[in-house]
Amino acid sequence: MRDRLAELLGAGVASVSDLGSSHSWTLHRASLADGREVFVKAASDQAGVFAAEAAGLRWLGEAGPGTPVPDVVAADDRMLVLPWLPSVSPSREAAERFGRELAALHTGNRPDAYGAPWDGFIADLPLDNTPDGRGWPRWYAERRLEPFLRLVARHLPSGDVRLVERVMADIEELAGPPEPPSRIHGDLWSGNVRWTDGRALLIDPAAHGGHRETDLAMMSLFGTPHLETVLAAYDEAEPLADGWRSRVPLHQLHPLLVHVALFGGSYRAPLADAARATLR
Known part of the structure; x- marks a missing residue:
């Protein structure tokens, strides 16, 4: 080597x-x-x-x-x-900086479409990054939810499959106000945030043009140090649309489907809970 x-x-x-x-x-x-x-x-x-x-x-x-x-x-x-990247303990100051820098990433030099001009992966699972100029809701349903629901359906109770199918059917009403595409990390759990030298850097992306709420929802899924500080700094720099917190479960559906595919049945209940919360 x-x-x-x-x-x-x-x-x-x-x-x-x-x-x-x-x-x-x-x-x-x-x-x-x-x-x-x-x-x-x-x-x-x-x-x-x-x-x-x-x-x-x-x-x-x-x-x-x-x-x-x-x-x-x-x-x-x-x-x-x-x-x-030497690892350091995350500080409140670094979290505030991270929130501002993440907001700038999402709103600066936006891409023209959802998706990306390369074949995507999350972990070692393929992602359909076919660029699409339509709105985000249908892109998310067709490029993220539906392929992974097909992949894991045999491992899920039929009732849970129907819950996710209902989300896809009603996606236009559930997705909130329209947002232009953002450059997003796409797999922003805490393990992909490297705290180093007074700031946080993003590693291991599944990057694509997507919805900026997706990255924030992923940060909430498994916990991120100083998360509320990050979110407050983000929202101050680039205010989020009303009701964004209620849409967190919608954006968590794809990573939860990925985790069912990678790790099995222990993620079935969180997936069903997220689908029910989305539909509520």
Whole structure:
């Protein structure tokens, strides 16, 4: 692996340490001969996944100055290399900054359509990123909810399947006021927020043009440090539409379907609860 990394970077590699694995790839920290440290994802062949992640990070970075994403050092079909980001405890000040920077990411240099010009992945599951100039509700129902409901339907009680189908049927009435597309992270759970050097940076995106409430809902799904501080700073910088909190369960349906696909039955009850809350 050291030789492969050196070839990709065009630089000497002093050492590589293993950090475990995630999904279909292994994780590493490497020290380079020039003194830099980098984070490496490696796999025998994850060309689509690594290409999508690298494209997503670069695309999010095009939102404007101060976008909270790291640079991509290098990527190919077997490795993705990012700067090493030292981890620190999240502070209230960093959370406020994160809220403002996330709001700027979502509202700066907006894309022309929902979706993205590359094949998407969330973890190692494919995402249909086909760009679509229609409104967000139908795009979300057709590109996010319906494909994953098909994928997991055999693992769900028929009543739970019907709940999600009712959400898709009524999506226009449930989605709230129209919003233009935003550059969103797409998988913004707390593990993909790296607190480092007085700010938070976003890693492991499933980036695409989407609805900005989706990122906020994902942050709420599994908990994020200083979440209310982040949200308050966000709403002050770029006010959210009335009733956005009531729509959190709608935006959580897709990640919950993903978790049923990845991890099984333990996520059935939260999925059904989110669908019922959406319909209420």
